[in-house]
Amino acid sequence: MKQTVRASTKKVPGGLKVDTKARSFTLICDEPTDSGGTDEGMTPVEALLGSLGSCMTIAAFILAGQKSIILKDFSVDIEGDLDPDGFLGINEDVRKGFSEIRLSIQLVADGDPSEVEAFARFVESRCPVGDTLSGGVPITCQSITVRQ
Amino acid sequence: MKQTVRASTKKVPGGLKVDTKARSFTLICDEPTDSGGTDEGMTPVEALLGSLGSCMTIAAFILAGQKSIILKDFSVDIEGDLDPDGFLGINEDVRKGFSEIRLSIQLVADGDPSEVEAFARFVESRCPVGDTLSGGVPITCQSITVRQ
Numbered sequence: 574m575k576q577t578v579r580a581s582t583k584k585v586p587g588g589l590k591v592d593t594k595a596r597s598f599t600l601i602c603d604e605p606t607d608s609g610g611t612d613e614g615m616t617p618v619e620a621l622l623g624s625l626g627s628c629m630t631i632a633a634f635i636l637a638g639q640k641s642i643i644l645k646d647f648s649v650d651i652e653g654d655l656d657p658d659g660f661l662g663i664n665e666d667v668r669k670g671f672s673e674i675r676l677s678i679q680l681v682a683d684g685d686p687s688e689v690e691a692f693a694r695f696v697e698s699r700c701p702v703g704d705t706l707s708g709g710v711p712i713t714c715q716s717i718t719v720r721q
Numbered sequence: 722m723k724q725t726v727r728a729s730t731k732k733v734p735g736g737l738k739v740d741t742k743a744r745s746f747t748l749i750c751d752e753p754t755d756s757g758g759t760d761e762g763m764t765p766v767e768a769l770l771g772s773l774g775s776c777m778t779i780a781a782f783i784l785a786g787q788k789s790i791i792l793k794d795f796s797v798d799i800e801g802d803l804d805p806d807g808f809l810g811i812n813e814d815v816r817k818g819f820s821e822i823r824l825s826i827q828l829v830a831d832g833d834p835s836e837v838e839a840f841a842r843f844v845e846s847r848c849p850v851g852d853t854l855s856g857g858v859p860i861t862c863q864s865i866t867v868r869q
Binding site for chain 1: 722723724725726727728729730731732737739741743744746748750752756757758762763764765766767768769770771772773774775776777778779780782783787794795796797798799800801802803804805806807808809810816817818819820821822823824825826827828829830831834837838841842845846847848849850851852853854855856857858859860861862863864865866867868869
């Protein structure tokens, strides 16, 4: 059944720090000082990569039960290529977002290593954040409210 | 110039809690208790929406200078539709990731409201996380390491 997931972001006065609230939880994003921030949190693009690795990890532990895999540990190194010239408008031919994301997955699990590796690929195919990123998602701006 | 952005995720023993490190910063993701977690952090899909709102906000403050907009505040409410039946394999016709993401943007800025609204749409078009999500990005699994 379709669910609606929500978050709200609010600028913290001064610098570039942004506060995200989702239910009772908070995520602080910021930029390094050489990008005009005060370096008090990970950047939004780092948080995006973290959401991908976290989603794969949680998916792995939930899906291990379905596949009768005894999963003991799961970790992911994630890296993505981004060229700020796209965002800044310095080069209109450069993509504004990530051009590629790469994963390195480490698992500790009982069982035949080839079956465990197949399980990791199954997890990758099921991960909600991975599916959103690899397939893309329509983003609709419902309202823009301007105050002075 | 192309940059490589990095994050690493590691399962916390017990429950479904996952620790993301990016440089010196940490993001904790978890699931609510009814999904098998211990509800000690936002979910990865909430973090994904937070990274989008945070990226738009930081983009707005960086780009305001280029457009001579006196931007005083910027906040975003983000919601996304997700059906867990896709992830869980209950219904193969259901998408595993978000099917739609919706934004409501609130700005406080000096100037003609229609120009400020046009600026908000410009920010949306430039946002790196928004561009990644709306256009999709290739995700490559470089390695899977299995230990027992």
